[in-house]
Amino acid sequence: MGSRTSARKNSSPVNKRKRKRPGFWRVVAALFAVIVISSLLFLSWFFFTASGTSLRYKLADALITTQHRFLAKYLIGEQGLADRVADYAKQFQEMGEELDTHQITLPTGAGDHAAESLTSVEEVDGKGYHGFLMTVKDPTKIRLVVPEKAGRGEKVGSMVKRTGALAGVNAGGFADPEWQGNGFQPIGLVITQGEIYYNGLGKDASAQIVGLDKQGKMLAGRYSIKELMKLGISEAVSFEPRMIVNGKGLIKNHADGWGVAPRTVMGQKEDGSILFLIIDGRQIGYSIGADLYDCQQIMLEHGAVIAANLDGGSSSVLIKEGGDLINKPSSKSEGGRYLPTAFLVFDDPSAVNVPNVWAGLNPGDIDPSKW
Template sequence: MWTSALNGLRRWSWLKRSLFVIFGLAFLTSSFLFLTEPGLKIRKWMAETVITTQHRDWAWMFVGAQMRDEMVQLLQDTTDAMGQGHVDLSRIKITKQGSKKNRTIDELIKVDDISGPTWKGKKMTVYDPTTVRVVVPNKQGEGERITDMVKRTGAVAGVNGGAFYDPDGLGNGFAPIGFIMSGGEVIFTEHEGSVPQHSIGFTKEGKLVVGLYSIDELMKQGVQEAVFWKPRIIADGKPLITQGDGGWGIGPRTAVGQKADGTLIFIVIDGRQPPYSLGATLREVQDLFLEDDVQNAGFLDGGASSELVVDGELLTKPASRYGERRLPSALLIFDHPEEYDADHIWDGLKKIDAGGAKTHPEFLKEQEELRKKGQLNSTPKTTPVPSKSPDSTGTKPGGGVTSKPSGTPRQTESPNVSSTPSSKPAGEPSDSPKPPGSTATPGGSSPGTGTTTSPGTGGTPKASASPAETNGASPNGTVPPSPATTPKPTTTGAGTQSTAPSGQTAAVQGQTQQNQTVKPN
């Protein structure tokens, strides 16, 4: 019988035989993926990887809509739980804070190549933790590439900083998510000082502060430099991912950790570029830090924003379609950190334009070239959503701008919260996941969507009245500003305290599509 069947197959044309093999493999693969326990694990892993990108909604193809939503909620709750509790800064004894000036690059940093089964990247060791400054663009309207920041400021090196709204994945890098602090001042914030936000910061002494902190708490601890992102993965020497790979799949990563003697370790992983580098899991990055006896560690924005620049040269390979991205913040290393003063470029703005496909220079140039070749018949369009009034008010503890974007936030990697004072953590960045089908105002969370979640113990994401990420705007692309009072801090030694009200809110305008999530960049 088998002989006769084989003889029959041999008489088939090559096309029939090819189709038979393809259908056979498809049947075996789908049976394995959907009918076996190992197949379910693979599908969940693939869904996790998609959830922490701008295309979170597509994760249903692997696990279905219900399981996707459950996975998103679990990820948000777990991330918030990992950020709970403040790190013990007394464990860090700074021994390498140098008084020597005019140091060479080799005296300040060391860069090593690192690699794993599915990724390649760089590890930068920073010997003096007081050399780190948060740098922002120096002109309104667009973010700035790290290579340009390094050259403009005279910095030695730099990595990407906090999250931002990224309409269509083509944002201008000018609409931060969460907050930004530089030189002890709040340069930008979406929430008042009492709202906990996932934070990466440095005290005046160079101690790394990572986890869920309000701006008030950061100032009380003497934090000078800080941005929003998540999750925290090591606290007081203990790893926080003890089972699984962290739940974020694989992707480009940027993270920072600190050893007991104050030495900083920055890890930048390339990804989304097969076969060169697919990316790393959160667990893999955590294990790299543990090998160096890191005491506290957490992630900065990741995805297409992940990059390392040294002496003006880009050393990593960003996954961004057009090379280096324009960013609203970066962590730069200076020989003379005291000489940098951040520009308050968001002060006084009533609207913050996040950009998008209609204003992205490289994208527009590419579209024009395709039109000239007859390969494109129409101009790029985005899907507008109705304009909605913001449902909450944000206040800034001084020096910063409280903003409300129109549209849907993109993930550079986390979830958002209402800017109304509460005990819940705030917001999500450019690459973080958000529950499909919901929109929210930007807040301060990590991997990146625009939903409100409670820290740690499992708050239910709450969609706010106005879309949050960069993909869905009102017909004219703007949202009217909401009034807010801004307590302006007065500096007192290591920190600042909110006192007199002054300031305003700004609406973030962007072209975003409804239901698009904030993703890790």
């Protein structure tokens, strides 16, 4: 009898431990089931509902503006990616076609601004973004500047410092193979002081341009070289899209805003003032970026009657006198990227010597990947 009682006492803890195990695995199984069901519900929403599809395309658009464009195919498929890029190209072309009829009226004594009052900078904030808006009161004080030495681009801060400019922003795009380009080969046209410094289009081709004529009126949209010369072009680069023309916005909503990214935008008010908008991005906790609809609305709110996109992403910089950064670019390179062009503000632009660094070079002579 005593031995049977002892056996029961000795087996009791073992039995208790055994009874605990089924409960533990039931909890694990329940958690796994919750994860699976939640994942299936999320994927169903993400891929098969209107709101989920909207988010997928917003994420895809953001990726399209980066060096990781190929990743967008995992959100919208390879054909979806190709169609999206083609749709934007068509949309941007159409946005540049309407005839611009805006006129400017420069205030009396516009050219007499003291250096400290010629420009002003204010901060702008919105959902997910932070940036800066620089106003240049006299548009005739702006000049396009190019790199000093052949073979690679130049940081905007360096351009500002060596030329004695009062301020500057990045301008046009450039050939960027594997997203490691040297910033020396522009895309399309580069015109400064009415002279063509670089022509990657051909003699009779047209392109979307952003720039100023000799009277300080901003030009943006699709033009041929012949048309630009007839209009008295002074400074210009190729870029797109034009987002405001004749005082009206051309981008309907955020869905057509080409994703969230760092941005640089140029616009003009009726009094001739030039607005340069720089939005920082790709920095969690500070500023993710803005889409083109955000930028359009900021420009409209500040009185722009015409506005157009300039090169953005990690190229977006705003520089003050002396070459110091005002914004926080997303570029891995300190002080921003090496670029082919910048719009700089001068007290006397005509006194600035800007040699043509591409003189004697054909586009085919330039290796945009070689440092």
